[in-house]
Each structure stands twice: as structure tokens, then as C-alpha cells.
Amino acid sequence: MLREKPMKASELSNPKPVVLKIGGSVITDKNEEMKANTQVINRLATEIKEANVENLLIVHGGGSFGHPAAKRYNIKEGLKEDSQKIGFTQTHHFMTVLNGLVMDSLIWHEVLAVSIPPSTLMITRNGRIQSFENAQIRKLLAMGFLPVLYGDAVLDSELGFTILSGDQLVAKLAMHLNACRIIIGVDVDGLYDNDPKTGKNAKIYRYLTLTELKKLHGSIERPMASDVTGGMYGKIAELIPAVESGIPVTIVNAAKPNNICMALKGEKVEGTLIEKE
Numbered sequence: 001m002l003r004e005k006p007m008k009a010s011e012l013s014n015p016k017p018v019v020l021k022i023g024g025s026v027i028t029d030k031n032e033e034m035k036a037n038t039q040v041i042n043r044l045a046t047e048i049k050e051a052n053v054e055n056l057l058i059v060h061g062g063g064s065f066g067h068p069a070a071k072r073y074n075i076k077e078g079l080k081e082d083s084q085k086i087g088f089t090q091t092h093h094f095m096t097v098l099n100g101l102v103m104d105s106l107i108w109h110e111v112l113a114v115s116i117p118p119s120t121l122m123i124t125r126n127g128r129i130q131s132f133e134n135a136q137i138r139k140l141l142a143m144g145f146l147p148v149l150y151g152d153a154v155l156d157s158e159l160g161f162t163i164l165s166g167d168q169l170v171a172k173l174a175m176h177l178n179a180c181r182i183i184i185g186v187d188v189d190g191l192y193d194n195d196p197k198t199g200k201n202a203k204i205y206r207y208l209t210l211t212e213l214k215k216l217h218g219s220i221e222r223p224m225a226s227d228v229t230g231g232m233y234g235k236i237a238e239l240i241p242a243v244e245s246g247i248p249v250t251i252v253n254a255a256k257p258n259n260i261c262m263a264l265k266g267e268k269v270e271g272t273l274i275e276k277e
């Protein structure tokens with residue numbers, strides 16, 4: 001049976017969990033469908049092993065595995081005609097393929113990672129997580145394992161099915177499990193006043209309060225049509241409630257060697273730190 005049960009701090013041994021999102025922009029080539037950056041995946045697995053963080057959860061994004069099929073078949077908008085059903089199966093399957101590559105690498109590096117398909121744990125309502133079975137995750141963490149989840153094609157009580165972004169998952173997990181911090185790994189150095197890939201004079205924010213983040217959010221450009229979950233704009237929208245609940249967020253460039261290892265260890269990394277105040 002599905003249930004929604006927030007985690008009590010006392011249910012976990014110290015320290016509180018850390019939630020790491022590895023962006024699809026880092027582990028895949030978003031310009032070429034189904035192209036994985038396998039060397040980057042391997043390097044990140046080495047960094048995660050080296051950082052050796054207790055109570056860590058990883059969520060990875062879809063990149064060029066999840067987004068193209070989801071876009072082709074309008075999966076996010078829900079089931080409107082039977083011809084979309086193959087797109088639902090493909091989107092979910094392609095995500096399991098990417099997850100398999102991430103898992104291969106983590107296991108090869110002897111990280112105690114266990115993959116959890118989000119579509120088996122949760123159901124959404126109009127795209128928002130409605131019910132969430134977190135007993136397995138809590139048990140895995142308590143036993144010293146590292147749960148690995150990902151953005152997924154999921155069932156939706158109103159729409160039939162939809163896309164659940166890794167970012168919504170990150171915020172939900174962090175709030176449910178009373179996480180101490182969220183680390184977001186993307187392919188740019190942090191959050192800027194506009195897209196650093198297109199705006200040559202984009203200025204990076206090293207530190208933002210919640211109020212500043214909310215103000216900035218409105219001015220962030222919506223992404224290219226191939227990203228079905230809203231790119232940086234969607235990411236910030238999902239993270240705001242987590243920051244509101246007191247969980248600090250660090251956005252770092254996971255494409256640069258050692259950043260994720262340092263961020264996981266709590267060392268200072270170039271990036272954007274967002275705090276409630």
C-alpha cells in the first residue's frame with residue numbers, strides 16, 4: 001500500500017542524509033540522443049567512493065536518454081491517445097538503461113549503491129508527487145546502503161502518466177528524510193543571472209538567500225524545447241520549497257574533476273550556495 005511518512009531525525013543515525021543530484025547535462029551528451037558520458041560517470045563514481053559520505057542518496061537526471069522520447073510522445077502532458085503508450089515504456093526503459101550505466105560504475109568502484117526505480121515507489125497527481133513509499137529508502141540508509149534514484153516516467157492519478165523530474169524527487173526526498181543539504185551537480189559553475197552558455201557576460205551568484213532566489217527565478221530563461229522538465233528554471237522552482245524548509249542547496253559544476261568529491265566532503269567548492277537566510 002502506498003503511504004506518505006516523513007522521516008523523523010531520530011530514525012537515522014547521525015549524520016543527517018545528504019542528497020546529491022547528478023544532472024543529465026553532466027552524465028550524457030544532450031546534443032546526441034542516448035549518448036552517455038561514460039568517462040564522466042566513471043570519474044564521478046571514483047569521487048563518490050573517495051568522499052565516503054554516510055547517509056548519501058543519489059538522484060540522476062535524464063539528459064539525452066530520458067528527455068527525447070518523453071518529448072516525442074508528450075509523456076509529461078499525460079495519456080491522451082494509445083499511440084503515446086509506447087513512448088511511456090521507452091522513456092522509462094531508456095532511464096533504466098542510463099541508470100544501469102551509473103550503477104555499473106558505482107558497483108565497479110565498490111560503492112554500496114542500490115537502484116530504486118521511482119515509478120515503483122510513487123504516484124503523482126497532475127505531475128506532483130502524491131504518494132511516496134519511503135520505507136525501502138529508510139531501511140537501505142539505516143543499513144549503510146546508498147539508494148540511487150532518477151527522473152522517471154511515472155503513473156499519475158489524473159493524467160494517466162507523466163514525467164517526474166529528478167529535481168522534484170531531490171527536493172521531496174530531502175524534505176522527507178530531513179536531509180542536512182542538497183548538492184546539485186550540473187555542467188556549468190553555478191547559478192548565473194542568465195544562461196552562461198548563451199550569455200557571454202553572464203554573472204555568477206556565489207551566494208543567494210531564499211528571497212534573492214525567488215526574485216531571480218522569474219528572470220531565468222525557459223529552456224530549449226527538448227528539455228521536458230524546465231531546465232534551470234524548473235530546477236529552481238523545485239528547490240525553493242526545500243530551501244524554504246531550511247535545507248541549504250549548493251549548485252556546482254560536476255563536469256569539473258574533484259568538485260563533487262569536495263562538495264560531498266563539505267569542503268569549499270566554487271559554485272552557488274543558496275540558504276534560507
Ligand code: ATP
Nearest residue numbers: 023024025061062063190191192194195197231232
Ligand atoms: P537533466 O534535467 O537532464 O538532469 P541537468 O539537471 O543537468 O539536466 P539542465 O536542466 O540541463 O541540467 O540545466 C542546466 C543548464 O541550465 C546548464 O547547462 C545551463 O546552460 C542552463 N542554464 C539556463 N539558465 C541558467 C542560469 N541562469 N544559470 C545557470 N545555468 C543556466
Ligand code: IP8
Nearest residue numbers: 061062066151165166229
Ligand atoms: O532530467 C526527467 O528528469 P530530469 C527524466 O531530472 C525524464 O529533469 C524521464 C525525462
